[in-house]
Amino acid sequence: MVTVNRLENSPVKNLQSFSMVSTVQNTDVKQKDADRAVVVAVTSRAVFESGAEDSDGVHGAGIAFPLLQAFQRVNERLLEENPAESLLFDVVLITTDSQQQQQSSRIISSTRQHGLEVSRLCFSSEEDFIESLLKNNVQLFLSTDRNETSQASQKGVLSALLDETAASCPSEQLRVLFCGDAVIRPDAGPTSASKRAAQSFSAQLGEMRRRFGVLDSPLSITLMTSGGGRESCGGALRTLRSLGVSADEAYCLAGAPRGPILSLLRHHFLLSDGLGAVED
Amino acid sequence: MSLSSGQTLTVGGQDLTKDGGGRAPWEDVKPSTPTRKPKTPKPQDAITIAVSARVLFNMEKEQQIYEQRGVEEYVKYQVEHETEPFSPGPAFSFVKALEAVNAQLRELYTDSEELFDVVLMTNNHAYVGLRLINTINHHQLFIERFCMTGGNSPIGYLKAYHANLYLSADPVKVREALEEGIAAATMFTPEKMKEVSETQLRVAFDGDAVLFSDESERIYKAHGLDKFFEHEKAHENKLLDHGPLKCFLEALGKLQKKFYGKGQRMDCPIRTYLVTARSAASSGTRALKTLRSWGLEIDEALFLAGAPKGPMLEKIRPHIFFDDQMFHVEGAAEMGTVACHVPYGIAQKVANKGTKDKETTSK
Numbered sequence A: 001m002v003t004v005n006r007l008e009n010s011p012v013k014n015l016q017s018f019s020m021v022s023t024v025q026n027t028d029v030k031q032k033d034a035d036r037a038v039v040v041a042v043t044s045r046a047v048f049e050s051g052a053e054d055s056d057g058v059h060g061a062g063i064a065f066p067l068l069q070a071f072q073r074v075n076e077r078l079l080e081e082n083p084a085e086s087l088l089f090d091v092v093l094i095t096t097d098s099q100q101q102q103q104s105s106r107i108i109s110s111t112r113q114h115g116l117e118v119s120r121l122c123f124s125s126e127e128d129f130i131e132s133l134l135k136n137n138v139q140l141f142l143s144t145d146r147n148e149t150s151q152a153s154q155k156g157v158l159s160a161l162l163d164e165t166a167a168s169c170p171s172e173q174l175r176v177l178f179c180g181d182a183v184i185r186p187d188a189g190p191t192s193a194s195k196r197a198a199q200s201f202s203a204q205l206g207e208m209r210r211r212f213g214v215l216d217s218p219l220s221i222t223l224m225t226s227g228g229g230r231e232s233c234g235g236a237l238r239t240l241r242s243l244g245v246s247a248d249e250a251y252c253l254a255g256a257p258r259g260p261i262l263s264l265l266r267h268h269f270l271l272s273d274g275l276g277a278v279e280d
Numbered sequence B: 001m002s003l004s005s006g007q008t009l010t011v012g013g014q015d016l017t018k019d020g021g022g023r024a025p026w027e028d029v030k031p032s033t034p035t036r037k038p039k040t041p042k043p044q045d046a047i048t049i050a051v052s053a054r055v056l057f058n059m060e061k062e063q064q065i066y067e068q069r070g071v072e073e074y075v076k077y078q079v080e081h082e083t084e085p086f087s088p089g090p091a092f093s094f095v096k097a098l099e100a101v102n103a104q105l106r107e108l109y110t111d112s113e114e115l116f117d118v119v120l121m122t123n124n125h126a127y128v129g130l131r132l133i134n135t136i137n138h139h140q141l142f143i144e145r146f147c148m149t150g151g152n153s154p155i156g157y158l159k160a161y162h163a164n165l166y167l168s169a170d171p172v173k174v175r176e177a178l179e180e181g182i183a184a185a186t187m188f189t190p191e192k193m194k195e196v197s198e199t200q201l202r203v204a205f206d207g208d209a210v211l212f213s214d215e216s217e218r219i220y221k222a223h224g225l226d227k228f229f230e231h232e233k234a235h236e237n238k239l240l241d242h243g244p245l246k247c248f249l250e251a252l253g254k255l256q257k258k259f260y261g262k263g264q265r266m267d268c269p270i271r272t273y274l275v276t277a278r279s280a281a282s283s284g285t286r287a288l289k290t291l292r293s294w295g296l297e298i299d300e301a302l303f304l305a306g307a308p309k310g311p312m313l314e315k316i317r318p319h320i321f322f323d324d325q326m327f328h329v330e331g332a333a334e335m336g337t338v339a340c341h342v343p344y345g346i347a348q349k350v351a352n353k354g355t356k357d358k359e360t361t362s363k
Helices: A065-081 A098-102 A104-113 A129-135 A146-154 A164-168 A192-210 A230-242 A258-265 B016-020 B060-069 B071-080 B092-108 B126-138 B155-160 B171-179 B215-223 B225-234 B246-260 B284-293 B310-316 B326-334 B346-351
Strands: A002-005 A021-025 A038-043 A048-053 A059-061 A089-095 A118-123 A140-143 A159-161 A174-179 A219-225 A249-252 A269-271 B047-051 B116-122 B145-148 B163-168 B184-187 B201-205 B270-276 B300-303 B320-323 B339-341
Touching: A021 A129, A038 A065, A038 A192, A059 A104, A065 A089, A065 A164, A065 A174, A089 A104, A089 A129, A104 A118, A129 A146, A140 A146, A146 A159, A159 A269, A192 A219, A192 A269, A219 A230, A219 A258, A230 A249, A230 B126, A249 A258, A249 B126, A258 B155, B047 B092, B047 B246, B060 B071, B071 B126, B092 B116, B092 B201, B092 B246, B116 B126, B116 B163, B126 B145, B155 B163, B155 B171, B163 B171, B163 B246, B171 B184, B201 B246, B201 B310, B215 B225, B215 B346, B225 B284, B246 B270, B270 B284, B270 B310, B284 B300, B300 B310, B310 B326, B320 B326, B326 B339
Parallel strands: A002 A021, A038 A089, A038 A140, A089 A118, A140 A159, A174 A219, A174 A269, A219 A249, B047 B116, B047 B163, B116 B145, B163 B184, B201 B270, B201 B320, B270 B300, B320 B339
Antiparallel strands: A021 A118, A048 A059, A249 B145, B184 B339
């Protein structure tokens, strides 16, 4: 059951029953076109540093903060190119942590305080958060919790794990890494729903990228293939192209250790075959 | 340079199996049977040579488009011509020779990863990627690793790959690499490239400010050639400090020893040369003693006592020649040698001051 409350000065009531999924609209932010927007859900745990609050009870910035700013930057630039643009990122915050739920008002006020362009805030239990994702038509789910991304993937929602490296990434450019040896095996992968989700998101990302020129783009797409050689990477470039995605950067490792290269790429998140798990 | 893939040189379509006398397993490869391809060596074991796209291939036309019409037109042109392979650039025959050495090393040491590993390190955006891959395929080069940095600096990636040598057409990147302690040089394209060996890799080095530090070079610049000879003779037992390409010579020496170990000393597939203005009679001793104390061997030391290097290099036919002075690099290129500038040391500051004086003895 979804209830939609208007955001007022009075705080949202604490949720007593955790089988309820609730969504709060942020009236500070213009809601996006439901048909065209790319809905990205990020856990509030990733966005805000829990336990670190200032005297007004506003949360400090967490790992995913630059990432959210980068999404915002892309939207700003898209609207600069075309004020009527409807293909925008629609960022929603999802809170599953019961502790954070009790501080839902703090999350809401922190969101406003930091001026984050978050259109909706979803509150649900750990058990029901997938339902929340599906109900909100989430096309990409980002979390610092491997279990969450794994579960979401299995239910067909494209997911990616966020780690500390995301925190040191630029906020002026959204940097997405396609990892993959997985990209060239379009038939591998757990569920066809997951595959479809990955392809659809990629296609939308590609379309957004095309709105900008070669240089000075607020969105950068990187391809990295780790195992195979140049044919593997060539194949991946072709597959991406067939989805309408043109990579800006490409790295073919042919078995060289991934770690040193990964640390240079400064990507906000990594998409492999939709599982969200980062192989090492 | 106007080489097309049809011209004779050591390029394109040459069957390595005929020359090396051994198998070239990768020639049998179809993408569906990756296990038959020789494995790319681990970066820490291999001698990694990073080359930029513009030195590996001839991209003059495209470079012009980029400079005159901008990056969007450049990328568009590249994509439109994606299936047209580039013709070889100045580093091409060097890379082919590296592969020939690898083939021979694999024959002698089947499981060793102490081989050359060529990495394509380019600033290009991945839009150009497919054309580059198609070109590598066309020329049957064994390059499996690449970085297309889309405009970002290659320096971090050079380090990540433990690059032993970086060759680029861009002097700015080369300087950056040198500052980070990576052996690097700016490669120039000769008007007409002389034919070079397909079976024996030949690498020629200048001495001062390349293998050795520029300390003696400074004497020459301040006081002239004669004083330089005197000074060197007086200090012949004092070791010179090392220069930016010393480690690369060392890496070559490591592979040479592998051939010696199998009885291939006389016609080793790797041959190194020192081509220096030092004189055998005086200043040469200090150089040789320094090399010996480093445990490095050089196959041939040519002491020119100030004479021009071009004609000597034309006799040697190295695949690549490193010098810190543009005067020598240009002289070598004029006579068909692929010459690279190492922008290191005192010669760079002096070079900025003005044109070369043709009356003074060259060093």
